[in-house]
Amino acid sequence: MSRVRVLVGTRKGAFILTADGTRERWDVSGPHFGGWEIYHLKGSPADPNRLYGSQSSSWFGQVIQRSSDGGKTWETVGNKFLYDGPTGTHQWYDGTPHPWEFARVWHLEPSPSDPDMVYAGVEDAALFRTTDGGHTWQELPGLRTHESGRLWQPGAGGMCLHTILLDPAQPGRIFIAISAAGVFRTDDGGKTWRPMNRGLRSEQIPNPTAEVGHCVHRIAGHRSRPGVLFMQKHWDVMRSDDAGESWREVSGNLPTDFGFPIDVHAHEPETIYVVPIKSDSEHYPPDGKLRVYRSRTGGNEWEALTKGLPQRDCYVNVLRDAMSIDALDPCGVYFGTTGGQVYASPDAGNTWRPIVEHLPAVVSVEVQTLP
Amino acid sequence: MIVRVVLPPHLRTLAHVSGEVKLEVAGRVTQRSVLDALEARYPMLHGTIRDQATQQRRAFLRIFACEEDVSHEAPDAPLPQAIATGAEPLLIVGAMAGG
Numbered sequence: 342m343s344r345v346r347v348l349v350g351t352r353k354g355a356f357i358l359t360a361d362g363t364r365e366r367w368d369v370s371g372p373h374f375g376g377w378e379i380y381h382l383k384g385s386p387a388d389p390n391r392l393y394g395s396q397s398s399s400w401f402g403q404v405i406q407r408s409s410d411g412g413k414t415w416e417t418v419g420n421k422f423l424y425d426g427p428t429g430t431h432q433w434y435d436g437t438p439h440p441w442e443f444a445r446v447w448h449l450e451p452s453p454s455d456p457d458m459v460y461a462g463v464e465d466a467a468l469f470r471t472t473d474g475g476h477t478w479q480e481l482p483g484l485r486t487h488e489s490g491r492l493w494q495p496g497a498g499g500m501c502l503h504t505i506l507l508d509p510a511q512p513g514r515i516f517i518a519i520s521a522a523g524v525f526r527t528d529d530g531g532k533t534w535r536p537m538n539r540g541l542r543s544e545q546i547p548n549p550t551a552e553v554g555h556c557v558h559r560i561a562g563h564r565s566r567p568g569v570l571f572m573q574k575h576w577d578v579m580r581s582d583d584a585g586e587s588w589r590e591v592s593g594n595l596p597t598d599f600g601f602p603i604d605v606h607a608h609e610p611e612t613i614y615v616v617p618i619k620s621d622s623e624h625y626p627p628d629g630k631l632r633v634y635r636s637r638t639g640g641n642e643w644e645a646l647t648k649g650l651p652q653r654d655c656y657v658n659v660l661r662d663a664m665s666i667d668a669l670d671p672c673g674v675y676f677g678t679t680g681g682q683v684y685a686s687p688d689a690g691n692t693w694r695p696i697v698e699h700l701p702a703v704v705s706v707e708v709q710t711l712p
Numbered sequence: 713m714i715v716r717v718v719l720p721p722h723l724r725t726l727a728h729v730s731g732e733v734k735l736e737v738a739g740r741v742t743q744r745s746v747l748d749a750l751e752a753r754y755p756m757l758h759g760t761i762r763d764q765a766t767q768q769r770r771a772f773l774r775i776f777a778c779e780e781d782v783s784h785e786a787p788d789a790p791l792p793q794a795i796a797t798g799a800e801p802l803l804i805v806g807a808m809a810g811g
Contacts, residue, residue, distance in 0.1 A: 376722055377722070398722065399772055400720075400722070400770065400772040400773060400806045400807065401722060401723060401726075401760040401761075401770065401773075401806075402759050402760055402763065402764075402770060403759065404726065404756070404759075404760070417726065417755075417756035420758065420759050420764070421758065421759065421764045422764070423764065423765055424765075443764075443765065
């Protein structure tokens with residue numbers, strides 16, 4: 342029977358949750374790296390026991406951890422993230438030029454075919470890659486040095502590159518998203534990049550339809566539809582049917598279109614999930630009800646999923662990297678909250694229950710489907 | 713010279729050590745030479761005390777020697793004789809802050 346392994350990054354350490362394919366009984370291991378912020382953990386699709394973790398602290402900076410046995414043991418690997426060439430400046434919060442400064446790794450995206458190759462999205466926004474299992478990291482500087490880079494500004498959480506999508510059908514095509522610059526795409530393995538933000542509208546910037554400057558929170562796609570992308574923007578849920586060339590809003594009947602994560606069903610490429618949050622200044626669900634919304638039509642028409650989720654007095658947030666979906670049938674959907682709960686649905690969202698309830702604030706959730 | 717260094721708890725965990733670290737330091741005993749020796753012996757500490765790009769001490773760390781804060785001394789200034797001889801440990805201290 343297949344198994345699942347859920348990798349949870351929190352403000353104070355990493356936790357690994359495992360279950361068999363029924364997803365009923367869970368074992369919890371951790372905290373790993375207790376006291377450190379774990380922005381992201383992710384396993385290699387090519388070797389599921391190879392895990393990578395981003396461990397950081399305001400005191401001690403960035404550490405990268407690697408496991409070769411599914412998280413039982415870990416070793417530190419390289420943590421030298423040096424920008425390639427002159428760093429130049431981006432805009433600071435007050436609009437003045439500010440030099441690029443490395444702060445932390447937000448997201449690790451292992452190659453689908455090579456366990457030693459991993460992409461890292463960092464703050465201040467840049468894309469790095471290792472080809473030696475994390476021992477050394479090289480920047481792909483074409484992104485940071487894009488002509489629009491001097492105009493990028495940090496979101497409230499920092500100027501982070503938080504999403505990396507490796508196109509499954511077209512080698513060399515990568516989508517990334519930066520808060521608050523927007524989506525960029527390369528078709529040549531990272532040498533050159535184009536902004537992919539046409540159709541986005543953000544009233545919080547001087548030109549609401551500017552080429553860059555949009556606070557994109559997350560993008561997601563399905564392996565079988567490489568040209569179709571879904572986006573949770575600061576406000577607005579969007580989709581693209583032309584590999585990011587243009588976007589249209591699909592917020593439809595959502596109670597609010599603010600939120601952070603968005604993800605796609607494992608077997609139904611038009612079934613997507615979001616967690617609506619009341620507003621950008623409140624950062625909790627509307628009406629104290631924690632509801633995942635599912636659209637089976639690729640957006641516009643949404644249904645609330647509530648069975649097993651708290652429907653009163655709930656004021657947690659779900660952060661951008663804190664939702665993941667397994668590959669079983671029916672697929673399991675997982676998300677973590679800033680209140681330390683990780684909820685799981687073994688039936689594609691119909692019913693939910695917490696699989697662990699009292700962790701530190703959850704930053705990231707990734708699930709691996711294991712043989 | 714054998715220099716004794718006390719690391720903050722999280723760095724002891726990261727380096728898989730308990731208690732003080734004893735380091736062989738060649739030449740003059742300075743903050744730089746001690747930290748160079750520390751990082752050579754424990755490579756996982758690279759970047760955790762000094763920024764990888766600037767080599768500046770990380771803002772939330774201080775370095776104490778013989779009950780004095782030497783954090784703002786020049787990195788190549790000699791440390792007190794008691795540190796150089798191992799009579800006293802060099803303390804690397806994390807800022808007290810919660811969260």
